[in-house]
Amino acid sequence: xxxxxxxxxxxxxxxxxxxxxxxxxxxxxxxxxxxxxxxxxxxxxxxxxxxxxxxxxxxxxxxxxxxxxxxxxxxxxxxxxxxxxxxxxxxxxxxxxxxxxxxxxxxxxxxxxxxxxxxxxxxxxxxxxxxxxxxxxxxxxxxxxxxxxxxxxxxxxxxxxxxxxxxxxxxxxxxxxxxxxxxxxxxxxxxxxxxxxxxxxxxxxxxxxxxxxxxxxxxxxxxxxxxxxxxxxxxxxxxxxxxxxxxxxxxxxxxxxxxxxxxxxxxxxxxxxxxxxxxxxxxxxxxxxxxxx
Amino acid sequence: xxxxxxxxxxxxxxxxxxxxxxxxxxxxxxxxxxxxxxxxxxxxxxxxxxxxxxxxxxxxxxxxxxxxxxxxxxxxxxxxxxxxxxxxxxxxxxxxxxxxxxxxxxxxxxxxxxxxxxxxxxxxxxxxxxxxxxxxxxxxxxxxxxxx
Numbered sequence: 001x002x003x004x005x006x007x008x009x010x011x012x013x014x015x016x017x018x019x020x021x022x023x024x025x026x027x028x029x030x031x032x033x034x035x036x037x038x039x040x041x042x043x044x045x046x047x048x049x050x051x052x053x054x055x056x057x058x059x060x061x062x063x064x065x066x067x068x069x070x071x072x073x074x075x076x077x078x079x080x081x082x083x084x085x086x087x088x089x090x091x092x093x094x095x096x097x098x099x100x101x102x103x104x105x106x107x108x109x110x111x112x113x114x115x116x117x118x119x120x121x122x123x124x125x126x127x128x129x130x131x132x133x134x135x136x137x138x139x140x141x142x143x144x145x146x147x148x149x150x151x152x153x154x155x156x157x158x159x160x161x162x163x164x165x166x167x168x169x170x171x172x173x174x175x176x177x178x179x180x181x182x183x184x185x186x187x188x189x190x191x192x193x194x195x196x197x198x199x200x201x202x203x204x205x206x207x208x209x210x211x212x213x214x215x216x217x218x219x220x221x222x223x224x225x226x227x228x229x230x231x232x233x234x235x236x237x238x239x240x241x242x243x244x245x246x247x248x249x250x251x252x253x254x255x256x257x258x259x260x261x262x263x264x265x266x267x268x269x270x271x272x273x274x275x276x277x278x279x280x281x282x283x284x285x286x287x288x289x290x291x292x293x
Numbered sequence: 294x295x296x297x298x299x300x301x302x303x304x305x306x307x308x309x310x311x312x313x314x315x316x317x318x319x320x321x322x323x324x325x326x327x328x329x330x331x332x333x334x335x336x337x338x339x340x341x342x343x344x345x346x347x348x349x350x351x352x353x354x355x356x357x358x359x360x361x362x363x364x365x366x367x368x369x370x371x372x373x374x375x376x377x378x379x380x381x382x383x384x385x386x387x388x389x390x391x392x393x394x395x396x397x398x399x400x401x402x403x404x405x406x407x408x409x410x411x412x413x414x415x416x417x418x419x420x421x422x423x424x425x426x427x428x429x430x431x432x433x434x435x436x437x438x439x440x441x
Contacts, residue, residue, distance in 0.1 A: 019385075020382065020383050020385060020386035020389075021382075021383050021386075022382060022383075022386065027386070030379075030386075030390060034390055034393055034394065037394065038396075041397055041400060045400060045401060045404045045405075046404075048401075048404070048405060048408065049404045049405060049407060049408035049411075050408065051408070052405050052408030052409050052411075052412065053408040053409070053411040053412045053415070054412065055412065055416065059342060061341040061342055061343060062342070065343070074343055076338065076341045076343050076344075077334055077337055077338055077341070081330075081334055084330055085327070085330070088323070088326050088327065088330065089323075091372065091376055092319060092320075092323045092376075094376075095319050095375075095376045096316070096319060099315045099316060099319065102315075270378075273376075273377075274377055277372055277373075277376045277377045278377070280372060280376075281369055281372050281373065281377075284365050284368050284369055284372070285365060285369075287365075288333075288361065288362065288365045291337070292333060292334075292337040292361055293337070293340075293358050293361055293362070
């Protein structure tokens with residue numbers, strides 16, 4: 001260490017000087033992020049513990065296989081890869097903004113902060129689409145009690161159990177199903193079908209044909225904890241992304257107004273950058289635990 | 294390569310140490326993170342039902358899962374070390390972060406073992422019977438052996 005540059009009467013730890021040679025604010029940002037890492041860690045480890053305690057879990061590649069604009073596509077990992085690269089790229093533009101700040105280049109900081117904000121907003125847009133797709137997409141399932149229902153993926157509903165249940169069991173459950181459900185089931189594959197004035201018996205007959213032909217897909221219920229953990233953890237992460245975007249917008253405006261030039265340094269950009277990289281860091285593990293393995 | 298030695302705050306006695314090879318290093322790390330992510334995706338895709346190249350519960354599948362976990366930790370190392378510049382801070386400061394995060398080793402190991410033990414206890418009624426052969430919970434209506 002360059003001890004020679006320190007005047008001999010410097011009283012380390014005696015107040016007024018940072019023992020770690022970084023400002024108080026940056027040290028505290030690091031310690032905040034460390035505590036936040038434990039919060040995220042606790043959530044993810046709780047999810048993993050529950051998953052380890054189950055004989056079967058949800059196959060993520062059946063759940064996350066959609067892509068905006070490609071209706072009915074079966075593309076596992078595709079959309080989440082896009083989200084991952086958006087976040088890595090916005091991390092790079094953030095670190096470039098910090099670099100420009102070191103060089104006191106106001107225009108450079110502004111440019112890269114805008115790119116970072118754009119990346120964060122794009123990520124949030126992707127997440128909004130993904131959530132909407134899961135929350136609104138209904139899937140036919142045969143419950144443990146032998147009742148046919150249509151379920152969407154929510155914090156308490158999980159239609160992602162066994163992929164295809166036995167045809168005979170489905171046909172056996174059809175007469176007990178509500179006319180609305182039967183109509184929805186038929187409409188999914190035959191849009192021209194007119195259910196007006198048809199009795200339950202005729203609907204059952206039509207639905208039986210579709211089930212026998214293998215066109216109607218009926219699964220079973222999966223562990224409901226899947227939705228709670230997925231929406232809880234990605235929601236908590238998404239909330240961090242959102243607050244990171246808000247912080248970055250404030251940093252952009254403060255740069256634009258020349259506050260950091262007046263102060264003589266761009267350290268605030270570094271602190272916002274630490275937060276932003278942390279968001280990217282957490283996503284590495286969310287991506288690992290929910291989508292990859 | 295300008296070498297500004299503006300001190301950000303009066304608390305700081307030493308000028309910040311910026312290696313201005315910066316931009317090149319940033320893009321190197323970006324390339325590295327991208328390549329690692331692509332490798333992870335290829336291994337992850339190989340194990341999907343849609344691809345069906347590798348069975349997740351086979352030896353190769355287990356290796357892939359382990360490799361993906363290690364690669365994720367490597368990504369975290371580069372994000373923290375280079376992007377968050379922890380590698381450039383004083384060693385004592387680095388240790389305050391890294392030693393604390395080492396608690397995660399216990400945290401992960403203990404809880405995953407607990408989850409696994411919980412599963413075994415449920416499957417065997419706390420050791421009083423053999424584990425059932427079937428892996429998936431089957432709805433009663435589908436179970437041909439179930440008594441009405």
